[in-house]
Amino acid sequence: MKDPIAIHRAYQYGDLDALLVLLDDPPDFPNQRPTGPLSIAEIPLEYAIYHSPMAFIQTLIDFGADPNYGDHAGFPSLIAALSTDRKDVGEILVLLLDAGADIQQVGVNGFTPLHYAAAYQTPDLVQLLLDRGADPDARTNVDDYTTPLEEAIAQNRREAVAILEPVTGQDHV
Known part of the structure; x- marks a missing residue:
């Protein structure tokens, strides 16, 4: 069985050579899908977004990682970046x-x-x-089919509301 701690460390330290060895140099890297009992590798770009330095995310993209990977769990690359508490989320979004x-x-x-x-x-x-x-004006597909403005209002994100109101032509007051 592959060593999940070593794989995680390779991501954490941005060590592409070690990662390739640990993953048995898959031919479709970095766009392979996880197989077998160990899914720590997940989609390499997604895992890197959560755990790797910015430079390693760039390395994976340079290596051919698809920023539009399909994600059965519902966290495509941009949403994965936005779901982290990283300080460089904006830079990651621009990169992607x-x-x-x-x-x-x-x-x-x-x-x-x-x-x-x-x-x-x-x-x-x-x-x-x-x-x-x-x-x-995009809408979700659940509950009240909300827009980004409605989500900002529901979460009491006043600054986001102030940005979104003029572009939607809506006023929530």
Whole structure:
């Protein structure tokens, strides 16, 4: 069985050579799907977004990682980045978008990256996503089919509300 601690450390330290050895140099790396009992490798880019230095995320993209990987768990690359507490989330978003990540990726319950940023992240990330073409009128596919503005209101994210109201033409007052 592969050593999950060693695999995690290879990601954590951004050691591509060690990671390839530990994963038995899969031919479809870095876009392979996890197989067998050990799924720590998950999708390499996704795992790196959560656990690796920014430079290693760039290395995986340079190595051919697909920023639009399909994720059965509902955390495509942009939403994975937004779901972390990393201080470099904005840089990761720019890196992924510049590498071709779809700004309208859909995650759990139809949340887009803009929904996630409006509800849980900083206003500068809301603005970044809007500047890069995120749809402020996108709706989730559950409950009340909310927009990013409605998510920001529900989470009492006043600064996000102030950014989203003018671009949607809606006023929540």
